[in-house]
Amino acid sequence: MRAVNTSPPAGHQVSRASSPHEYHARGWNLVWREVAAFTTGAFGSLVTREFLTIAVPLLLLWELLPRLGVVPKTLVPPLTTVAASAWDLVQHGHLAQHIVASLKRLAIGLSLALLLAFPLGVLMGWNPYLRKHLLPLFQLLAPIPPPAWVPITIIVLGVGWRMQTFLIFLGAFYPILFNTYQGVKDTDPRYLASARVFGASEWTLIRAVYIPHALGSVVMGIKIGIAMALVMLVIAEMYGTQIGVGRLLSESKEYFRIERMVVCMAILGALGWFLIEIMKYLEAKLALWRVGR
Amino acid sequence: MIEARRITKFFSVVNAHQIAAGVTAVLSASLTIEDGQFISLVGASGCGKSTFLEILAGLQAPTDGEVYIDGKLVLEPLPSTRREMDAYREKYRFLSPIANGLIRDNPKHDIAMIFQDYAVFPWMTVQQNVLFTLELRGVPRAERAPLAQRYLQQVGLLGSEDKYPSQLSGGMRQRLALARALSVEPKIILMDEPFAAVDAITREKLQDDLLRLWQDTGRTIVMVTHDLDEALYLSDAIVVFSPLPGTIRNRLPVEVPRPRRRDSAELAELRARIQAIYHYDMHGESEYVG
Numbered sequence: 001m002r003a004v005n006t007s008p009p010a011g012h013q014v015s016r017a018s019s020p021h022e023y024h025a026r027g028w029n030l031v032w033r034e035v036a037a038f039t040t041g042a043f044g045s046l047v048t049r050e051f052l053t054i055a056v057p058l059l060l061l062w063e064l065l066p067r068l069g070v071v072p073k074t075l076v077p078p079l080t081t082v083a084a085s086a087w088d089l090v091q092h093g094h095l096a097q098h099i100v101a102s103l104k105r106l107a108i109g110l111s112l113a114l115l116l117a118f119p120l121g122v123l124m125g126w127n128p129y130l131r132k133h134l135l136p137l138f139q140l141l142a143p144i145p146p147p148a149w150v151p152i153t154i155i156v157l158g159v160g161w162r163m164q165t166f167l168i169f170l171g172a173f174y175p176i177l178f179n180t181y182q183g184v185k186d187t188d189p190r191y192l193a194s195a196r197v198f199g200a201s202e203w204t205l206i207r208a209v210y211i212p213h214a215l216g217s218v219v220m221g222i223k224i225g226i227a228m229a230l231v232m233l234v235i236a237e238m239y240g241t242q243i244g245v246g247r248l249l250s251e252s253k254e255y256f257r258i259e260r261m262v263v264c265m266a267i268l269g270a271l272g273w274f275l276i277e278i279m280k281y282l283e284a285k286l287a288l289w290r291v292g293r
Numbered sequence: 294m295i296e297a298r299r300i301t302k303f304f305s306v307v308n309a310h311q312i313a314a315g316v317t318a319v320l321s322a323s324l325t326i327e328d329g330q331f332i333s334l335v336g337a338s339g340c341g342k343s344t345f346l347e348i349l350a351g352l353q354a355p356t357d358g359e360v361y362i363d364g365k366l367v368l369e370p371l372p373s374t375r376r377e378m379d380a381y382r383e384k385y386r387f388l389s390p391i392a393n394g395l396i397r398d399n400p401k402h403d404i405a406m407i408f409q410d411y412a413v414f415p416w417m418t419v420q421q422n423v424l425f426t427l428e429l430r431g432v433p434r435a436e437r438a439p440l441a442q443r444y445l446q447q448v449g450l451l452g453s454e455d456k457y458p459s460q461l462s463g464g465m466r467q468r469l470a471l472a473r474a475l476s477v478e479p480k481i482i483l484m485d486e487p488f489a490a491v492d493a494i495t496r497e498k499l500q501d502d503l504l505r506l507w508q509d510t511g512r513t514i515v516m517v518t519h520d521l522d523e524a525l526y527l528s529d530a531i532v533v534f535s536p537l538p539g540t541i542r543n544r545l546p547v548e549v550p551r552p553r554r555r556d557s558a559e560l561a562e563l564r565a566r567i568q569a570i571y572h573y574d575m576h577g578e579s580e581y582v583g
């Protein structure tokens with residue numbers, strides 16, 4: 001019945017139940033199927049034949065060029081050295097703890113940003129009166145590059161988790177705010193009019209018209225927010241902590257452990273990739289109606 | 294009863310060369326529609342019919358004039374002096390005059406409207422679209438689903454409940470818009486070119502359905518259309534708009550007894566008269582007699 005042809009643009013596949021029986025799966029069954037769908041969607045684009053023809057030669061070059069002495073081995077550690085270093089970090093360097101610590105910071109900073117920026121964006125997009133009061137403030141503050149906030153944040157909040165959380169929050173806040181605002185403001189007036197004739201109050205309009213209409217740009221804002229939050233994570237972890245992937249990175253720099261630096265970079269990249277894949281998946285789930293077009 | 298008194302609507306627009314220009318979309322249009330009547334509005338494209346309809350629905354404030362529905366003012370007209378305008382702005386600074394209130398759903402008048410491009414919500418399935426208007430009408434949650442089924446069945450959309458509008462054909466979207474309008478059980482239905490996007494055979498079927506529905510329920514229907522035959526076949530009276538600025542040119546009663554035949558001679562004669570009016574307005578030649 002709901003056999004929607006789901007082929008979202010980004011080239012990832014979301015397999016959807018086709019028979020009513022499958023569709024009504026509950027509990028673990030459902031969780032399992034969602035996870036499977038997500039995994040095929042996320043990794044599907046990595047293990048296509050087309051991409052492998054690019055990726056495998058690149059990885060081979062990475063391994064061979066330093067080994068053959070084409071590039072200095074001390075500056076460009078080969079793939080296997082990096083992998084060995086990663087394994088070493090897992091066994092003796094508490095890599096898992098570093099990752100968990102960074103993820104926690106990201107999660108708190110991002111959640112705070114979302115909790116504040118989303119409602120604010122909706123309010124400013126919905127009501128011109130509120131917009132005129134609030135928008136100029138954010139338009140003045142937003143152009144300040146988030147890293148420029150670091151010194152004053154350290155002085156005001158001290159070095160520690162509060163300053164780290166705030167910096168990550170700051171990176172994610174403006175992209176989510178402005179994308180939400182724009183998406184809500186651009187809501188097609190015809191939809192508003194058609195809900196109004198039937199008596200929709202402003203609250204109902206926000207709930208049932210503005211927000212569903214803006215969902216796509218909200219998700220877009222969160223994606224940009226994630227990227228910015230990662231930037232701020234690396235910067236924030238340079239100060240006042242012993243644990244975290246960003247911390248590990250700056251530490252490796254001090255000890256000139258290039259292979260460790262590469263491991264950290266790979267982990268940060270993977271983190272960002274993974275979070276963005278989650279957003280893509282949510283987007284495909286939430287904005288099912290767009291897909292059929 | 295709908296009473297539109299000397300409705301004028303002026304749009305100020307800035308054109309591509311940054312020069313302010315104005316369009317008078319509707320000029321001093323007065324129209325009275327009795328309860329239970331079926332009225333069609335016809336006129337050249339861009340002559341202000343949709344604008345007029347939206348003013349009747351209270352979705353746009355007229356620049357001048359008032360609309361009364363059952364004696365109740367729909368929207369106050371825009372003020373004309375600067376002082377009054379400032380006061381008006383101050384009064385509506387937080388909520389726009391067309392808003393229905395902040396929290397509680399409550400239609401101001403007993404009206405449903407079908408828009409020229411339907412404006413059904415693309416993010417809701419067919420069923421959810423109807424459930425939504427039922428919710429706005431204040432139907433208790435438990436009763437909504439069976440009611441929605443009933444309205445969808447009335448327009449022949451059973452079996453497509455779980456589809457999204459983007460997966461429907463133009464005609465099906467049209468019928469969804471109709472089901473949505475019917476589901477609020479309004480006294481007045483305003484329709485803006487409802488059958489423009491469907492093929493001739495489906496259109497005749499939909500027209501007959503609409504006619505039956507109108508005769509069964511005694512609703513007031515105001516319909517904008519480009520199809521003269523449709524207007525003649527369905528309506529009690531046809532209101533002819535002149536080209537821009539849209540004024541009401543004529544109101545022609547269609548006094549042909551129902552059930553009508555689409556090819557009856559009386560309708561053909563009326564049709565010729567309306568076409569003569571069109572011709573006169575376009576070319577300024579007086580072929581029009583009587």
Ligand SMILES: Nc1ncnc2c1ncn2[C@@H]1O[C@H](COP(=O)(O)OP(=O)(O)OP(=O)(O)O)[C@@H](O)[C@H]1O
Nearest residue numbers: 304306316318337338339340341342343344345537
């Ligand atoms: N929001 C607006 N701003 C400026 N001009 C407008 C606006 N809405 C309508 N107009 C102008 O008002 C005139 C009447 O528009 P309207 O949509 O009412 O025409 P219509 O009779 O419904 O045409 P059609 O039969 O093609 O649907 C047009 O010339 C249009 O350009």
Ligand SMILES: [Mg+2]
Nearest residue numbers: 342343409485
């Ligand atoms: Mg129109």
